[in-house]
Amino acid sequence: MNLLRRIGLAMFAPVLAVVVALVISSAVMAALQVNPVQVFAVMFDFGDTPSQQVTALVVILNRAVPLFLAGLAVAIAFRMGLFNIGVEGQYRLATILAAAVGAAVALPGPLHVLLIVVVAMLVAAIWAGIVGVLKVTRGVSEVISSIMMNVIALGIASYLLTGPLRGSPEGALIVSTAEIPESGWMPSLNGVFGLLGLANPPRQLFGFLVVAVVVGVAIAVLLNRTRFGFDLRAAGLSPSAASASGVDSSAMVVKTMLLSGAVAGLIGMPDLLGSTHAYSTDFTTGLGFLGIAVALLGRNKPVGIALAALLFAFLDRSLVPLQIQDFPASVVTIFQGTIVLAVVVANEIARRVARRSAERGSAAPAAVAGDGGTGPGQAASGAGSPGGAGDGGEGTGAGVSRTTGGGQRTDERQETGS
Amino acid sequence: MATAGTSGDPAPTGLTKDGGGPGGGSAPLAVELRGITKRFPGVVANSDIELRVRRGEVHAIVGENGAGKSTLMKTLYGMHRPDEGQILLDGREVHFRSPADAIAAGIGMVHQHFMLADNFTVLENVVLGSEPTRGVRLDRAEARRRIREISDAYALGLDPDVLVEDLGVGDRQRVEIAKVLYRGATTLILDEPTAVLVPQEVDELFGNLAELKREGLTVIFISHKLDEVRRVADSITVIRRGTTVGTADPKTTTAHQLAEMMVGSELPSPEIRTSTVRETPVLQLREVTVASPTGRPPVDDVTLTVREGEVVGIAGVEGNGQAELVDAVMGLRVLASGTVLLGGDDITAWSTRARREAGLGFIPEDRHRQGMLLEAPLWENRILGHQTRPPAVKGAFIDRRGARADTERIMRDYDVRAPGPDTLAVALSGGNQQKLIVGREMSAAPRLLLAAHPTRGVDVGAQGAIWRLLEEARAEGMGILLISADLDELIGLSDTLQVMLRGRLVATLDPSAVTPEELGGYMTGARTTAGAA
Numbered sequence: 001m002n003l004l005r006r007i008g009l010a011m012f013a014p015v016l017a018v019v020v021a022l023v024i025s026s027a028v029m030a031a032l033q034v035n036p037v038q039v040f041a042v043m044f045d046f047g048d049t050p051s052q053q054v055t056a057l058v059v060i061l062n063r064a065v066p067l068f069l070a071g072l073a074v075a076i077a078f079r080m081g082l083f084n085i086g087v088e089g090q091y092r093l094a095t096i097l098a099a100a101v102g103a104a105v106a107l108p109g110p111l112h113v114l115l116i117v118v119v120a121m122l123v124a125a126i127w128a129g130i131v132g133v134l135k136v137t138r139g140v141s142e143v144i145s146s147i148m149m150n151v152i153a154l155g156i157a158s159y160l161l162t163g164p165l166r167g168s169p170e171g172a173l174i175v176s177t178a179e180i181p182e183s184g185w186m187p188s189l190n191g192v193f194g195l196l197g198l199a200n201p202p203r204q205l206f207g208f209l210v211v212a213v214v215v216g217v218a219i220a221v222l223l224n225r226t227r228f229g230f231d232l233r234a235a236g237l238s239p240s241a242a243s244a245s246g247v248d249s250s251a252m253v254v255k256t257m258l259l260s261g262a263v264a265g266l267i268g269m270p271d272l273l274g275s276t277h278a279y280s281t282d283f284t285t286g287l288g289f290l291g292i293a294v295a296l297l298g299r300n301k302p303v304g305i306a307l308a309a310l311l312f313a314f315l316d317r318s319l320v321p322l323q324i325q326d327f328p329a330s331v332v333t334i335f336q337g338t339i340v341l342a343v344v345v346a347n348e349i350a351r352r353v354a355r356r357s358a359e360r361g362s363a364a365p366a367a368v369a370g371d372g373g374t375g376p377g378q379a380a381s382g383a384g385s386p387g388g389a390g391d392g393g394e395g396t397g398a399g400v401s402r403t404t405g406g407g408q409r410t411d412e413r414q415e416t417g418s
Numbered sequence: 419m420a421t422a423g424t425s426g427d428p429a430p431t432g433l434t435k436d437g438g439g440p441g442g443g444s445a446p447l448a449v450e451l452r453g454i455t456k457r458f459p460g461v462v463a464n465s466d467i468e469l470r471v472r473r474g475e476v477h478a479i480v481g482e483n484g485a486g487k488s489t490l491m492k493t494l495y496g497m498h499r500p501d502e503g504q505i506l507l508d509g510r511e512v513h514f515r516s517p518a519d520a521i522a523a524g525i526g527m528v529h530q531h532f533m534l535a536d537n538f539t540v541l542e543n544v545v546l547g548s549e550p551t552r553g554v555r556l557d558r559a560e561a562r563r564r565i566r567e568i569s570d571a572y573a574l575g576l577d578p579d580v581l582v583e584d585l586g587v588g589d590r591q592r593v594e595i596a597k598v599l600y601r602g603a604t605t606l607i608l609d610e611p612t613a614v615l616v617p618q619e620v621d622e623l624f625g626n627l628a629e630l631k632r633e634g635l636t637v638i639f640i641s642h643k644l645d646e647v648r649r650v651a652d653s654i655t656v657i658r659r660g661t662t663v664g665t666a667d668p669k670t671t672t673a674h675q676l677a678e679m680m681v682g683s684e685l686p687s688p689e690i691r692t693s694t695v696r697e698t699p700v701l702q703l704r705e706v707t708v709a710s711p712t713g714r715p716p717v718d719d720v721t722l723t724v725r726e727g728e729v730v731g732i733a734g735v736e737g738n739g740q741a742e743l744v745d746a747v748m749g750l751r752v753l754a755s756g757t758v759l760l761g762g763d764d765i766t767a768w769s770t771r772a773r774r775e776a777g778l779g780f781i782p783e784d785r786h787r788q789g790m791l792l793e794a795p796l797w798e799n800r801i802l803g804h805q806t807r808p809p810a811v812k813g814a815f816i817d818r819r820g821a822r823a824d825t826e827r828i829m830r831d832y833d834v835r836a837p838g839p840d841t842l843a844v845a846l847s848g849g850n851q852q853k854l855i856v857g858r859e860m861s862a863a864p865r866l867l868l869a870a871h872p873t874r875g876v877d878v879g880a881q882g883a884i885w886r887l888l889e890e891a892r893a894e895g896m897g898i899l900l901i902s903a904d905l906d907e908l909i910g911l912s913d914t915l916q917v918m919l920r921g922r923l924v925a926t927l928d929p930s931a932v933t934p935e936e937l938g939g940y941m942t943g944a945r946t947t948a949g950a951a
Contacts, residue, residue, distance in 0.1 A: 226815050227805050234802060237791040243750060244780065244788035245803035246771030355793065355844060 013350035014297055014304065017343035018311070024342070025335040034327060042325050043318040054193060055201040056317060062205065063313035064306075065212045065270045066284065070291025071298055071305035072219055073264035077142075078300045079223060080236040080256045086131055086146030087264045088288025089153030094124035095268030096157045096177065099279040100165045102272075103178035112184040113273060117211075121265040127153060128261025132254040142257070150288075157279075167278065176280030186273035208270035215263065220302040232256055264288070293340040299347065312336065446509030448473040448605055448636040449494065449525075454503035456489055463489040465661045467503070471605075471653075476627055476637045478651035478668070480644065481680055486660035487640045491607050494638075495527045496520035507605075526603025528594045530610040534582045541565055541578035544597045568599050572629045588619035592626065605636040612646055613736055624650045642680070644673040645938065656680055673935075694727035695913050699759075700897035701747070701866045706756035708742045708921075715754065716742040718921035724866060724897040729888070731912030731929065732901045735941050739921035740901045741783065744870050747899065748780055749773050761865060775806055779864030781855055783871045783901070789855045790843045797825040797839040800858055807862060824861065832857035833883060849880030856884055860891060867891065870901045885911065905934040919943050 026036035046056035070087055077084035098120035107115060131149055134140040167178025188204035223229035235242040235252050243249050267287050276283060294312055298304030315336055319329050451469040464486045471477040481487050493500050496514030504511050507523055514520045534543050541561055550557040562578045569576040574592045582593060591611060598606055612620045627637055627650055641647050647654060654666040656679040663679055701724040708717035716739045724730045734740055745751035747758060749770040757766045765773055782788035790799050800821050801810040810821035825839035832853045836846050843851060859867060873881040888911060892898055902908050908915060909929045917925040917940040925940045939945035
């Protein structure tokens with residue numbers, strides 16, 4: 001009963017947010033002379049044959065894996081009260097460098113993959129670490145510096161791609177790095193479908209799914225069961241109490257940013273290791289910004305982030321069918337945007353409800369406990385992030401690659417937002 | 419300063435218990451509160467409060483910390499609504515929904531902590547929120563004229579064009595007063611206005627209050643400093659444990675009688691009978707100086723020693739460097755010079771965590787800011803500050819079961835009243851939160867306990883319990899550095915008393931031979947060490 005209640009309380013805000021977002025976006029669709037019922041029917045239509053249905057599932061999962069990692073990267077920082085807006089730049093820079101290193105060496109399979117992953121994590125961690133060091137030594141707000149670092153990272157990535165790291169022939173439509181040899185590819189999980197007696201789809205289910213699950217569990221354990229996680233969460237809940245308890249807040253900021261960055265470095269890996277095998281001008285962008293939305297929706301907890309990532313992936317998948325059916329693809333973007341907006345509001349309401357019921361002394365234990373990032377500060381950042389999330393959604397979903405556009409647009413939002 | 423009457427005055431002539439205060443029944447009162455009751459979750463902050471304030475008087479409301487004075491004034495100022503009772507202004511009942519309503523009705527509040535924008539001028543601060551405008555522009559000339567007018571009428575001596583950051587504490591307070599007057603207040607509430615002032619500034623403030631009174635304004639003056647109250651007030655209402663216990667005439671009532679009314683007869687006595695002081699020093703500060711970016715160092719050349727089984731009390735008016743001294747001992751603030759030794763170790767360069775591991779316990783002054791994670795359960799609060807030590811931690815991992823079990827033990831042993839270890843800390847009353855903190859710090863058996871205002875804002879029962887715990891710990895050989903604003907607590911608990919004034923230790927006193935009045939004299943600098951122990 002008690003457990004049921006706790007789950008109910010934890011689910012209350014996100015479910016409320018999704019419902020509110022459904023209502024609002026239905027209203028918007030109706031205003032645009034689009035029948036929302038038909039749109040939702042298309043969204044839930046996974047195809048007729050088992051093969052089509054499994055394919056749809058694979059598409060959703062493949063999309064959810066990087067979204068989950070992005071959400072996780074953002075959430076780690078959120079739990080300490082830090083806003084790592086720079087995930088976008090961190091993973092893009094990490095991915096291109098990892099791709100280049102992967103293409104330059106030849107190693108036996110697992111080692112090759114491991115090297116690529118480690119390089120990506122290191123690059124992103126260093127890039128995020130700079131933000132932490134700037135904050136600690138110079139008092140630069142991590143929001144500002146991570147946005148700036150985004151712009152720099154995207155610039156460097158563009159330069160590297162068209163310059164020293166270009167592997168595609170001159171004049172090719174899509175510029176890309178050299179392809180990683182096959183030893184550096186991650187095998188797909190399609191064997192699982194056979195075991196489950198499902199149709200083997202033409203798409204490859206990313207093997208990185210397993211890594212993502214392991215990382216998710218590891219981060220959950222780290223945050224909730226270890227001393228380090230306790231220090232991190234304590235610093236998020238009350239910086240003054242944390243430092244009085246002996247947490248070195250400066251070191252903690254840097255460590256948290258390094259960890260957040262390391263996870264951010266993984267975001268590009270599912271695609272790189274599973275399908276593209278090279279970084280190119282049409283590599284998936286905007287995941288860093290979507291990660292902010294995913295983290296918010298998932299209330300900064302790994303399980304919640306996984307669910308939120310699946311929801312966003314589900315929405316993204318419906319883009320193509322919607323366009324085929326001649327519906328404006330922007331309804332998905334609107335839906336994603338309203339979810340984020342609604343979730344920020346709902347989180348704050350849920351936090352107040354839980355806190356008030358706790359103050360009254362009634363038994364609502366730990367509904368908000370440890371949910372580091374749901375303070376007022378988060379609401380403030382949330383105000384800025386919907387724009388970023390919307391941008392990201394549009395950019396990635398429609399498959400349009402705008403190497404710097406997304407980042408710049410978010411800059412403006414962030415400035416006005418904060 | 420130390421002119422308070424001694425306990426020799428037998429007849430409480432000026433005291434009228436419960437009800438009709440001086441002047442009741444005559445012309446309509448400026449402010450009258452009838453049967454005000456305010457409940458918060460789990461506590462009754464005010465119950466059945468009666469208050470009658472005549473127009474044109476300075477009316478003091480006295481009571482201990484946590485007695486409910488601030489809650490009452492917030493009710494009067496419209497910051498929250500009473501659950502029961504009536505508020506009458508000039509004989510008419512009013513219902514305030516917000517401070518804006520109260521301001522419109524002529525009530526102004528000067529908060530204990532100033533609410534001024536440092537990089538604004540006096541003029542800008544005063545008009546902020548009710549700017550005179552010409553068209554859409556701020557009418558500076560009009561604002562300047564009115565501020566000058568107010569400043570001259572009440573002898574506030576304000577220059578409208580000075581930046582607030584260049585002003586001293588006393589001037590800032592006058593800006594706050596001007597702010598309230600600018601909005602047309604006829605009744606001013608001053609919440610502990612002297613807490614941040616040095617004696618000369620207090621005198622100036624009292625001069626200003628006399629001016630206000632002369633102009634027919636009403637002042638409600640909240641304080642727990644009895645001597646000041648007796649100097650400035652025309653009548654006094656005493657609050658104890660959330661209710662009014664009576665009114666008093668300051669001319670005929672001694673400070674001692676007021677104190678009795680404030681604390682009641684069941685005042686727990688914090689007295690330590692036998693000395694348990696041993697030879698071994700546990701904490702030594704040698705010429706410790708903490709620098710501040712502006713002005714004089716908040717801690718200036720402090721040298722003191724705490725031995726095993728000894729309680730060293732630091733007395734002083736708040737804001738004389740005590741908070742900075744605490745930070746220096748805890749390693750939360752870098753020293754400009756000097757050394758800190760814990761036992762035989764020089765811990766000057768150690769981190770806070772290393773200091774805690776080496777046996778430093780800490781009861782912070784502001785438990786919400788430094789002592790607890792309010793939105794975390796009690797068992798996580800048990801871990802706070804002890805992240806590296808059993809029983810709550812095993813290696814790099816949190817031992818949830820161990821933490822819960824030990825939290826239950828603390829709740830049992832230290833009488834922390836809460837549903838269970840999974841309750842959020844925010845659900846506990848101040849006293850229970852404090853007992854949890856004391857229990858937590860004691861559980862680690864520190865060599866030195868740094869206790870900053872350990873009984874601030876807790877009820878009398880919890881206060882007695884905390885005093886007993888400190889005494890027991892002392893008897894077992896713990897050294898305690900006690901910082902407090904409660905003179906009885908200091909005198910009753912300490913083996914040695916140090917007086918801190920403007921960052922320096924100015925006197926070392928024997929608590930068994932000093933009276934609160936004498937101590938008060940040292941704290942304000944009215945007395946000096948000549949002839950002291």
